[in-house]
Amino acid sequence: MPHRYKVREIAQQSGLSEATVDRVLNERPGVRENTRSEVMQAIADLDKQRAQLRLNGRRYLIDVVMQTPQRFSDAFRAAVEAELPAFAPAMVRARFHVWESGSTAQMVDQLARVRGSHGVVLKAQDDPEVAEAVDRLVDAGVPVVTYATDVPVSARCAYVGIDNHGAGVTAAYLVDQWLGDDPSDVLITLSRNVFRGEGEREVGFRAGLRGSGRTIVEVSGSDGIDATNERLVLDALDRHPGVAAVYSVGGGNTATVAAFEKIGRVCRVFIAHDLDADNRRLLRDGRISVVLHNDLRADARLAIRSILQEHGALPHEPVRAAPIHVVTPYNLPA
Incomplete structure (x- = not known):
């Protein structure tokens, strides 16, 4: 079987004999699995060394x-x-x-x-x-x-x-488990509908809550900017008194929390994305529930x-x- 390295190079790297390396490369019987693993590791090490040489001075x-x-x-x-x-x-x-x-x-x-x-x-x-x-x-x-x-x-x-769709389904699972028998509706906030990742999160979230009986109220167009987001969220809360949970896809969470506090409404569960400075502070202060982070x-x-x-x-x-x-x-x- 042709290979990018000579058998001799792989044997030197692995400390095995050339005959053993040849048996592994040609997939002949009678080779122990740990021996095969040693040869594969030697090839991986040679790849890394070659990459280091290519990177040098670049x-x-x-x-x-x-x-x-x-x-x-x-x-x-x-x-x-x-x-x-x-x-x-x-x-x-x-x-x-x-x-x-x-x-x-x-x-x-x-x-x-x-x-x-x-x-x-x-x-x-x-x-x-x-x-x-x-x-x-x-x-x-x-x-x-x-x-x-x-x-x-x-x-x-x-x-x-x-996986943005998977993140949305995860958020739905957490919201539904957290609320339990409480029939609260859920606010989902997006920065703007033109971002595919946000759309995939929303689709996953809606799929995850399908059959729950909860109304999902969407707010979008804020670009995640606090001043705009607070105005949009206040309007949504005024029109939907049953909202007591939030899935924040697009950020602006300081503003969303402030909107709930401004009208004296309790937010029972708040799922956010990304551990930026705002979300760290809100999480430490107990003003949001969990952050989905990578x-x-x-x-x-x-x-x-x-x-x-x-x-x-x-x-x-x-x-x-x-x-x-x-x-x-x-x-x-x-």
Whole structure:
């Protein structure tokens, strides 16, 4: 069986004989499983060493392009900057282009102005014009990784983030278990309907509560900005007196909590996303119930790795959905 390394190299790396390595590579009988594992580990080690040689002295410039509330972009920027040194001996730098509210045209224009980049990490609207802008970048040799919300019909090389539909179903399960026999209705808040990830969370949430008899009241269009979100939530609470639970898909949670407190209504369960500074404080203070969270540093590492893989600087590894952690005030990570 042809292989990317000579039998002699693998034998030296594994400490096994060339004959044993040859038997493993050609899948001959009579090889113990632990011996096979030693050969596979040696090949993996050789892959890592080859990657280190390819990375040595290389310089990469990554662009992070995101429309998102500042609290989330600040958290993701910190995660990216913390992970950049992990790619040594290569030198990886990042540029950040982030804003809170804007049009599809603004996103397309920003993508068109990316210059001298080795790759883009993108959180953007799922829109045909955005997909075309991504395709133009890829055609120009700039790989694009979508983050947190996908643009699946584009030529992006990978999506990094949680299973958004699964997150919505998880939120529905928690809300229903928490409320029990209480017939409370549920408020779901989205930043804007153009983000595919938020839509997938909403679909999962509605599916998870189907048959529960609860009314789901939707608020969207705030871009996750507190001042706008509070006004929209106050209006929804005024029109729907049965709402006593919240699933926050798009953020603005300080404003949502404030809206409940302003009219003196108790929120029995509040499910939020992401451990940004606001949500940490709200969780510690007992003003929200749980946060569905994933490790932003792991996300940043995987997104950058996916870009370097496209340049042949690292061996390809499959991209899997990030696991969802249910965080309470009692297991809040540092």
